[in-house]
Amino acid sequence: MTDPSAILPLEVRGLALAFGGRAALAGLSFDLGREGLTVVLGANGAGKSVLLRVLHGLLRADRGRIRWNGRPPGAAVWRRQAMVFQKPVLLRRSVAANIDFALAARGLPRRARRRRLEAVLEGCGLGPLARRPARRLSGGEQQRVALARALALEPEILLLDEPTASLDPAATRAIESLLRDSRAAGTRILLVTHDVAQARRLAEEVIFLERGRVVEQGPAAAFFAAPRSAAARAYVEGRLPP
Amino acid sequence: MIRLLVLLSLLLAAPAAGAAEDFIILQSTTSTRNSGLFDHLLPKFTAATGIEVRVVAVGTGQALKNARNGDGDALLVHAMERELAFVAAGHGVLRCDVMYNDFVIVGPAGDPAGIAGGRDAVAAFARIAATASPFVSRGDDSGTHTKERALWRLAGIDPTRAGRWYREAGAGMGATLNMAAAMEAYTLTDRASWIAFANKRDLQLLVEGDPRLFNQYGIILVNPARHPRVNFAAAKAFRDWLVGPEGQAAIAAFRVDGQQLFFPDADCG
Amino acid sequence: MEDLGAAFALALDLVLGGDPELVAIVGLSLAVSLSAVAIACLLGMPLGALLASVPFPGRPAAVVLLDALMGLPPVVVGLFVYILLSGAGPLGALRLLYTPQAMVLAQAILVTPIVAALSRELLAGLQEEYAEQLRSLGIGPWRAIPTLLWEGRFGLATAALAGFGRAIAEVGAVMIVGGNIKGVTRVMTTAIALETSKGEIALALALGLVLLALALLVTGSVAVLRGTAARLAHD
Ligand SMILES: Nc1ncnc2c1ncn2[C@@H]1O[C@H](COP(=O)(O)OP(=O)(O)OP(=O)(O)O)[C@@H](O)[C@H]1O
Numbered sequence A: 001m002t003d004p005s006a007i008l009p010l011e012v013r014g015l016a017l018a019f020g021g022r023a024a025l026a027g028l029s030f031d032l033g034r035e036g037l038t039v040v041l042g043a044n045g046a047g048k049s050v051l052l053r054v055l056h057g058l059l060r061a062d063r064g065r066i067r068w069n070g071r072p073p074g075a076a077v078w079r080r081q082a083m084v085f086q087k088p089v090l091l092r093r094s095v096a097a098n099i100d101f102a103l104a105a106r107g108l109p110r111r112a113r114r115r116r117l118e119a120v121l122e123g124c125g126l127g128p129l130a131r132r133p134a135r136r137l138s139g140g141e142q143q144r145v146a147l148a149r150a151l152a153l154e155p156e157i158l159l160l161d162e163p164t165a166s167l168d169p170a171a172t173r174a175i176e177s178l179l180r181d182s183r184a185a186g187t188r189i190l191l192v193t194h195d196v197a198q199a200r201r202l203a204e205e206v207i208f209l210e211r212g213r214v215v216e217q218g219p220a221a222a223f224f225a226a227p228r229s230a231a232a233r234a235y236v237e238g239r240l241p242p
Numbered sequence B: 001m002i003r004l005l006v007l008l009s010l011l012l013a014a015p016a017a018g019a020a021e022d023f024i025i026l027q028s029t030t031s032t033r034n035s036g037l038f039d040h041l042l043p044k045f046t047a048a049t050g051i052e053v054r055v056v057a058v059g060t061g062q063a064l065k066n067a068r069n070g071d072g073d074a075l076l077v078h079a080m081e082r083e084l085a086f087v088a089a090g091h092g093v094l095r096c097d098v099m100y101n102d103f104v105i106v107g108p109a110g111d112p113a114g115i116a117g118g119r120d121a122v123a124a125f126a127r128i129a130a131t132a133s134p135f136v137s138r139g140d141d142s143g144t145h146t147k148e149r150a151l152w153r154l155a156g157i158d159p160t161r162a163g164r165w166y167r168e169a170g171a172g173m174g175a176t177l178n179m180a181a182a183m184e185a186y187t188l189t190d191r192a193s194w195i196a197f198a199n200k201r202d203l204q205l206l207v208e209g210d211p212r213l214f215n216q217y218g219i220i221l222v223n224p225a226r227h228p229r230v231n232f233a234a235a236k237a238f239r240d241w242l243v244g245p246e247g248q249a250a251i252a253a254f255r256v257d258g259q260q261l262f263f264p265d266a267d268c269g
Numbered sequence C: 001m002e003d004l005g006a007a008f009a010l011a012l013d014l015v016l017g018g019d020p021e022l023v024a025i026v027g028l029s030l031a032v033s034l035s036a037v038a039i040a041c042l043l044g045m046p047l048g049a050l051l052a053s054v055p056f057p058g059r060p061a062a063v064v065l066l067d068a069l070m071g072l073p074p075v076v077v078g079l080f081v082y083i084l085l086s087g088a089g090p091l092g093a094l095r096l097l098y099t100p101q102a103m104v105l106a107q108a109i110l111v112t113p114i115v116a117a118l119s120r121e122l123l124a125g126l127q128e129e130y131a132e133q134l135r136s137l138g139i140g141p142w143r144a145i146p147t148l149l150w151e152g153r154f155g156l157a158t159a160a161l162a163g164f165g166r167a168i169a170e171v172g173a174v175m176i177v178g179g180n181i182k183g184v185t186r187v188m189t190t191a192i193a194l195e196t197s198k199g200e201i202a203l204a205l206a207l208g209l210v211l212l213a214l215a216l217l218v219t220g221s222v223a224v225l226r227g228t229a230a231r232l233a234h235d
């Protein structure tokens, strides 16, 4: 693991971003190691989605420091990331063409594209759907395609923003199993979810956000056993805030 | 979808582009076209010479303006004084009288101004103004409009200030006749347009035979010294044919409903 | 009322009789308007996509201007092209005045803003949905243009049709730059204007009915094509 182009570990310090005077990120700091599956938890509006967008380069922070293996954000960093959004945005073409589109956008030569496409269709169990119009698939199938598209890019880190928020249990299970597989294959995963049960199933590490700040970060087992902050405790226990 | 459109249109556009090799553009009045005269004359000329004549029919004023810009090789119009001025200014050359007919005053059968059967056009105009009967003017600076304004001048009336009975259509002869028919109004028209006009409804020919209603058509060639791109040779061939025995005979032979509409009187003096 | 009945009978007669002059006029109408729409699509759709995708200072003003240009009166466009192509004008040497090419040019100018504005409207909606995903895949606003055009292809057919409807129905521009020359630049609308001016109201109406049928035919075939394409391809 001494690849010089590697972007992990990640170091975030004092990240702040306000929309029209209202802080979405309020001096947020944390570190991410080279391996593992980290779940980001927090109430609505805590800043989870904004954080992922800033890390992925879709939004610029007002202040703060981001260092990917010592380097500031930029094209070289972004190339080694992939992101899956809550609502999958697929193009009006076949499943295979959707994945190929992402690979072509990265400038991969045709041969490499074909190889990766076949591998990811196979790995995600999408072979039978490959020729189907992507937009006509069910929500769960579409999200699986979106995840496959992200995985085809072979990212070092995969950012996911509530990928199973509107999926039924079976579809959720399919996504989770794909995430476990890629985690096992060495992909770093940063997953935003509202589903505490899902977090318990998947997380090795938890980051808990409140009002744009990290209030807790630690191993999942310890976090779920005894959340330190009152907000996290309430959240995990599923209590409604006062 | 886009590619399909491009392909389709290229296929369709190909044959539409170039037809005849040698052609001239003739700027002309609407009366000569609408009466069908060109459909009668031009095939004969083309058969004799191989030259195609493409007619752009507009009012005399517009025709003179277009020709002044070099848009056209020859003119066939009817406003003698303006034609002579056009030649004098160096825009045109080799003007000839070609043929004549006359203007007539038409109006509703009810004839509120009581001009039916008269032979004095100026008196008729004065009656129309005096009774404030609706009158539709071409209002488009055409040869007919030029003639109409001259008649009002002779009657000592400025109709544009006279009142709401005077309507300027700003349109060709046909559109003006359509309006006059719909509004039961009087109007001045050349006889050829009148006879060939198919939507007369209640309109009737009321005044004719005044020598002041004489309507002379002339041909002018666009000056090649001014506009080197004109097809002067072909335009001159057309003029020579038109004022020659063949063209003059063809004009005399043209009939609508058995009536002769144009009378040859070639004179290149 | 008489005229209306006569018009229907005449229209049927004209169509069934296959009058060669009418066939030529219909052919030229289609050729001119389809060529103009093709040019308008080639220019207007990428322009619409650009306005939808690429932010730049003055973009809102450009959009307002484009929307306003949709209302360009055909006569004004005709005059503009006339001045351009006139023997005394800057492009007079091309000798294009009173040719079908001049008519294509005028209609293309008339229709391009319509196609562009409608495309922009449609693609702006698409780009809102796609922008973040595309950026995540490394597709910036410029590279998103072809993607948006392809993704919007079925909707864009409607923009093209709107342009075609405007082109095939306009008379002011083609009259001025074409001159309504029999056998050379006479199209359906100028023929209708001519017959009206001759007082041949029934014939003019009949030609109008043929024009309507023509527009229906084109619109209908595009709708069918689009339907099958959307079903076969990947909506
Ligand atoms: N583009 C934006 N413009 C203005 N405000 C925004 C924007 N994006 C996010 N915000 C605000 O930033 C704050 C954090 O939003 P964010 O979407 O990160 O919340 P979240 O933690 O993802 O919430 P949820 O669990 O509901 O997804 C919210 O108050 C939100 O309204």
Ligand SMILES: [Mg+2]
Pocket (backbone or CB within 6 Å): A048, A049, A050, A161
């Ligand atoms: Mg969110």
